[in-house]
Amino acid sequence: MEEKLNPWLHIWFKPRAVIRQELEKPDREKYFILLSIVIGMLTAFTGYEQDSPVLNPLSLTLVVVFGGAAGGLFMLYFISWVNAVVGRWLGGRGYASDLRVAALRGSMVPSLLTVFIGLIDFAIRGEEFFYSVNLLIETREMSTLAFIAGGMPPALIVLQVIAFVWTFIISLKSIGEAHGFSAWMALLMYILAALLFFIPIMIISFIVSIFIFL
Numbered sequence: 001m002e003e004k005l006n007p008w009l010h011i012w013f014k015p016r017a018v019i020r021q022e023l024e025k026p027d028r029e030k031y032f033i034l035l036s037i038v039i040g041m042l043t044a045f046t047g048y049e050q051d052s053p054v055l056n057p058l059s060l061t062l063v064v065v066f067g068g069a070a071g072g073l074f075m076l077y078f079i080s081w082v083n084a085v086v087g088r089w090l091g092g093r094g095y096a097s098d099l100r101v102a103a104l105r106g107s108m109v110p111s112l113l114t115v116f117i118g119l120i121d122f123a124i125r126g127e128e129f130f131y132s133v134n135l136l137i138e139t140r141e142m143s144t145l146a147f148i149a150g151g152m153p154p155a156l157i158v159l160q161v162i163a164f165v166w167t168f169i170i171s172l173k174s175i176g177e178a179h180g181f182s183a184w185m186a187l188l189m190y191i192l193a194a195l196l197f198f199i200p201i202m203i204i205s206f207i208v209s210i211f212i213f214l
Contacts, residue, residue, distance in 0.1 A: 007105050015106055015170045019177040022101050029097070032076060032104055039108045039115075040072020041065065046118030049132040060130070075108060076100055083175060086193045087186075092179025099178050106174020110167040117160050121152050 004021075011018045022028050044064045050056060080099040087094055094102070122129040128136075128151065136151045152160065175186040 008109065011105060011110060011170060011174075012166075015173040016177040019102055019106055019174045022105050023098060023178065028101055032100065033073070035104060036072035036076040036108060037069045038072070039112065040070070040075065041068035042115045043111065044068030044071060046115050046122070048130055050130050051132050051135050053127075053131070053135065055127045055130060072108070076103055079103060082193050082197050083189065086196065087175070087179040087181075087189045090179075090181070090185055090189055090192070092181055092185075092189070094175075094178040094180070099175070102171075102174040102178035106177075107167070107171040110170045113163045113167060114160060117156055117163055121156050124153060124156075125151070 005014060005018050007018050007022055041064050044067050045060075048060055048063050050059065077096075077100070080103045081096045083103070084092075084094055084096040084099045087099070118129075131151065133151075169183070172183040172186040172190075175189065176183045179186070179189075
């Protein structure tokens with residue numbers, strides 16, 4: 001009898017096996033919308049920055065509730081669709097629904113580790129956690145490492161780097177399982193997706209912003 005894996009626990013050590021198991025479930029996308037919204041809101045909270053030393057609760061709430069929710073759904077649906085399209089160009093077999101499983105189970109859930117480290121940083125630094133790098137430079141002296149990390153304590157910087165690398169590898173293996181190819185091919189897929197979809201969007205946005213401020 002095949003071992004039943006807990007997708008919340010085993011994704012850290014057996015990502016391919018977990019994704020394979022989840023893809024076979026008839027109700028595999030149950031609660032996905034709710035989970036993506038919650039994870040998106042938590043990510044928005046730990047990523048929020050401001051240029052004022054006085055916390056703006058309204059701005060924080062709007063960014064977390066609306067920006068976070070929209071970001072989570074964007075990741076679940078649009079990014080999964082992009083990964084499905086580009087992956088199939090490279091010989092993958094996954095469809096958008098398969099990549100949604102890989103995105104939530106193999107990327108968004110593991111990203112909670114970096115969110116958790118961010119929350120620890122928030123508990124340590126309080127409102128300073130939300131200060132932008134420019135504001136931190138104005139309020140106190142910073143080392144180069146602290147500048148790059150946005151004022152995060154050195155121990156948390158190390159944990160954050162480890163967590164990022166680990167979760168990225170999990171994401172590659174999850175995408176690879178959904179498409180039926182290697183993690184290296186998943187990395188190539190990410191690079192192509194960035195070149196073909198996101199860089200043009202950034203260029204267009206930059207051009208539009210120039211015309212707006214002319």
